[in-house]
Amino acid sequence: MIEKFSTGIEGLDQLTDGGFLRGSAYIVQGPPGAGKTILANQFCYAHVRAGGRAIYMTLLAESSSRMLAYVSQMGFFEGSALPDAMQYISGYGVLEREGLPGLLKLVQHELKRHRASAMVLDGTFVAQSVASEQEFRAFIHALQGVAGMADAVLVMLTHQNRDSSCPEHTMVDGWIEMSDETHGFRAYRTIQVRKHRGAAILPGKHRVRITEQGIAVFPRAESALQAAPAARAEDHRVASGHAGLDTLLNGGLPAGSATLLVGPTGAGKTTLGLHYLSLCNAQEPGLMLGFYETPAHLLQKARSIGLDLDTPVNQGHLEIQWLPPAENIVDELVQDVVNRTRARKVKRVFVDGLVAIRDSLVIRNRLPYVIHALSMQLGAIGASAVYTSEIPELELDQARMPSDELSAMVDNVLLLNTGRRANAFRRYLSVIKLRDSDFDPRTHEFHVNASGIAFGPDPRAATCAEAG
Amino acid sequence: MLRVLLVEDEPDVSLVAATVLEEAGYHVTVASDGYEGLEIALQEMPELIVTDFMMPCLSGLEMIERLRLADYDRPIILTTAIPEDHLPRQPGYDAYLAKPYGTRALLALVEAFRMQQGR
Numbered sequence: 001m002i003e004k005f006s007t008g009i010e011g012l013d014q015l016t017d018g019g020f021l022r023g024s025a026y027i028v029q030g031p032p033g034a035g036k037t038i039l040a041n042q043f044c045y046a047h048v049r050a051g052g053r054a055i056y057m058t059l060l061a062e063s064s065s066r067m068l069a070y071v072s073q074m075g076f077f078e079g080s081a082l083p084d085a086m087q088y089i090s091g092y093g094v095l096e097r098e099g100l101p102g103l104l105k106l107v108q109h110e111l112k113r114h115r116a117s118a119m120v121l122d123g124t125f126v127a128q129s130v131a132s133e134q135e136f137r138a139f140i141h142a143l144q145g146v147a148g149m150a151d152a153v154l155v156m157l158t159h160q161n162r163d164s165s166c167p168e169h170t171m172v173d174g175w176i177e178m179s180d181e182t183h184g185f186r187a188y189r190t191i192q193v194r195k196h197r198g199a200a201i202l203p204g205k206h207r208v209r210i211t212e213q214g215i216a217v218f219p220r221a222e223s224a225l226q227a228a229p230a231a232r233a234e235d236h237r238v239a240s241g242h243a244g245l246d247t248l249l250n251g252g253l254p255a256g257s258a259t260l261l262v263g264p265t266g267a268g269k270t271t272l273g274l275h276y277l278s279l280c281n282a283q284e285p286g287l288m289l290g291f292y293e294t295p296a297h298l299l300q301k302a303r304s305i306g307l308d309l310d311t312p313v314n315q316g317h318l319e320i321q322w323l324p325p326a327e328n329i330v331d332e333l334v335q336d337v338v339n340r341t342r343a344r345k346v347k348r349v350f351v352d353g354l355v356a357i358r359d360s361l362v363i364r365n366r367l368p369y370v371i372h373a374l375s376m377q378l379g380a381i382g383a384s385a386v387y388t389s390e391i392p393e394l395e396l397d398q399a400r401m402p403s404d405e406l407s408a409m410v411d412n413v414l415l416l417n418t419g420r421r422a423n424a425f426r427r428y429l430s431v432i433k434l435r436d437s438d439f440d441p442r443t444h445e446f447h448v449n450a451s452g453i454a455f456g457p458d459p460r461a462a463t464c465a466e467a468g
Numbered sequence: 469m470l471r472v473l474l475v476e477d478e479p480d481v482s483l484v485a486a487t488v489l490e491e492a493g494y495h496v497t498v499a500s501d502g503y504e505g506l507e508i509a510l511q512e513m514p515e516l517i518v519t520d521f522m523m524p525c526l527s528g529l530e531m532i533e534r535l536r537l538a539d540y541d542r543p544i545i546l547t548t549a550i551p552e553d554h555l556p557r558q559p560g561y562d563a564y565l566a567k568p569y570g571t572r573a574l575l576a577l578v579e580a581f582r583m584q585q586g587r
Contacts, residue, residue: 057524061480062551063478064478065481068549069567089477089522089528093501096479365542
């Protein structure tokens with residue numbers, strides 16, 4: 001089995017099934033600003049940290065010392081690796097004077113001289129510009145041989161937008177495409193492993209973020225998380241946080257299941273979620289992800305209806321994550337929820353606001369698949385997830401779920417509806433589906449008072465209606 | 469006119485540094501790697517060498533080592549993006565200039581050596 005070298009980027013290792021193959025050549029292609037240089041440097045330093053030696057050879061006229069000055073600001077930089085384990089040299093002069101044959105010799109010479117097991121060739125398009133298509137093809141072929149003979153990984157960076165019909169892509173062992181795209185006013189970076197010999201890649205485009213720590217790649221949740229074991233660990237019931245609701249649910253929510261609370265604004269979805277979280281303790285730690293109400297506001301809201309979330313928060317049994325509902329990378333967010341759930345052995349996950357997640361997606365119809373992947377992963381860890389999703393106000397007498405792919409992707413659906421009757425605002429709850437279980441199918445009116453959710457009409461509404 | 473040998477593998481750095489030194493009145497010869505630098509230095513015996521560290525074929529420090537073994541005793545300025553405390557303990561050079569450097573810093577350093585040599 002051929003040894004693999006980590007790319008130094010966890011998400012990219014996932015996409016490439018473990019990283020770059022020893023003795024292989026790769027093309028990393030993308031426009032300026034897509035992150036190729038950072039990716040290549042990050043790989044080199046990860047390689048050096050793992051005990052290897054790397055060379056970053058630039059074919060560009062621009063100064064690599066300036067690039068090095070920028071790279072030295074990044075979290076992955078390791079100054080002590082210079083100059084023994086990590087070398088920055090220019091091949092520009094040799095390429096100009098001696099052409100591709102000279103450059104090929106130089107690559108060979110430098111790999112041997114530094115006993116390097118990884119080399120980056122930055123600006124491969126420059127090599128192409130000094131030769132014919134045929135010469136360039138022969139050069140790539142020879143480079144591939146050099147990488148194999150030196151038992152090294154060779155990563156060639158190019159900003160050219162060459163397609164799959166170009167000969168170099170058929171010759172190399174791997175081809176990675178990075179891009180900088182726009183959708184409306186939004187700009188985002190992506191990465192795609194177009195080819196990777198001998199590995200089960202995660203195909204398609206995946207999101208990329210560049211931070212001070214370097215590049216982070218977030219495999220699309222529905223492609224990466226599907227690989228998780230789908231087995232649900234337990235078959236018991238989890239209390240919903242409301243005794244009356246547990247009765248309707250035949251004892252509570254199935255452990256490890258995913259529940260969707262769906263309904264119009266003001267129907268009580270978040271309130272029901274707070275009930276669910278109020279049972280968090282050392283045995284059943286919780287995690288909430290919200291987009292609209294800040295943690296302080298949520299705690300105040302819980303207090304106002306007699307629910308104590310302060311205690312589990314203060315004792316570290318409940319973590320409330322709040323994010324602005326703007327341009328989040330959903331795959332990053334999903335991975336974060338999974339990581340936190342796993343790390344803290346969370347049992348109760350509450351995600352308030354799938355609309356915010358949907359609106360962060362560039363391709364919005366991914367939402368059901370993303371939520372399905374998240375739920376599968378949480379279920380496998382042993383956590384039960386509750387999500388809220390907003391829909392327009394429903395007709396009161398039409399207490400049916402609107403057609404929605406999302407509802408098909410979760411185990412349980414509870415409809416929380418609102419309506420005006422007898423001159424008063426009323427809330428109704430219906431269990432629409434419950435995984436592998438019978439349930440009370442009737443619609444129940446409920447209200448929210450100082451003790452939280454209570455079944456039955458609001459006495460104040462009755463008074464109001466009588467007065468009206 | 470003080471003769472300066474500039475050994476540098478980065479073409480844009482080489483171009484700018486050579487231009488600035490020439491405009492300041494120095495006679496500049498350029499080499500693009502350590503081997504070429506070694507050859508020219510032993511042939512022309514410049515009064516001052518400004519050399520990069522990380523270069524293909526022969527590094528700046530390797531070149532300096534060979535020059536000193538060949539009794540080249542004139543000042544050598546080492547330029548590199550590597551912090552000085554990370555450099556190997558085999559000095560051989562007379563001054564260190566961190567890359568990327570400004571042309572004023574380069575000129576000031578070269579000027580100081582020129583004055584030291586009484587030219």
